[in-house]
Amino acid sequence: MSFPSSGLVSSSRDDTVTRHDAPPKQPPPGVVLDKDGKPCRTCTSSAAWMAMMKSSTGKTTKPVVPITTPASDCPPDVEELGRSTWTLLHSIAATYPENAPPETQSITKQFISTFSKLYPCWVCADDFRAWMAKPGNEPKVKGQEELGQWMCQAHNVVNVKLGKPEFNCNLWKQRWKDGWDDGRCD
């Protein structure tokens, strides 16, 4: 499926901005388009994706049973991708050295920089890179506590953007390393 020549501003991974000249055509509500005008699945919630599929065909695909959420072995939407990625990123912080040697600090900075260019939700990646580029927001990689706090702060920026509550960063280690003090993870 494609939405050619959307007329909308769309951005690409190399930070160029493309304007299509054809008459404007709105993407379906909540659906983010890629630079080539095709819907970006990893930038879109599964609810918006399925609504688009339904409206484009007039019916759900393979309607053996009413489908309200995709099967668990479908390509990830923006939320599943995000949850999996935060799990990886916070887990890296949770297993990071207390005091990282220079080589480890260097590869961690490289990893975060590369990650922010390759993240499959391009709108998310663009915003993440823009936030990191602001003074004071560059990755803090000297040791575990510093990296964990920075990751928590970065995650909170996205939480706020999405209208979600901020996470208490004093608790990041219980959530991602030690388990909760009440013992439910033991």
Ligand SMILES: Cc1cc2nc3c(=O)[nH]c(=O)nc-3n(C[C@H](O)[C@H](O)[C@H](O)COP(=O)(O)OP(=O)(O)OC[C@H]3O[C@@H](n4cnc5c(N)ncnc54)[C@H](O)[C@@H]3O)c2cc1C
């Ligand atoms: C770099 C990045 C940028 C993103 N940008 C966007 C975007 O622009 N638009 C969009 O729609 N989605 C974006 N996402 C996805 C979004 O952040 C969520 O992952 C997604 O909405 C699913 O949210 P969730 O409520 O299931 O929990 P998530 O936000 O995925 O969090 C998973 C778990 O982490 C814990 N947690 C929550 N906040 C914190 C924190 N601050 N520190 C430590 N632990 C925490 C909680 O226990 C939570 O259940 C982005 C993801 C990443 C990795």
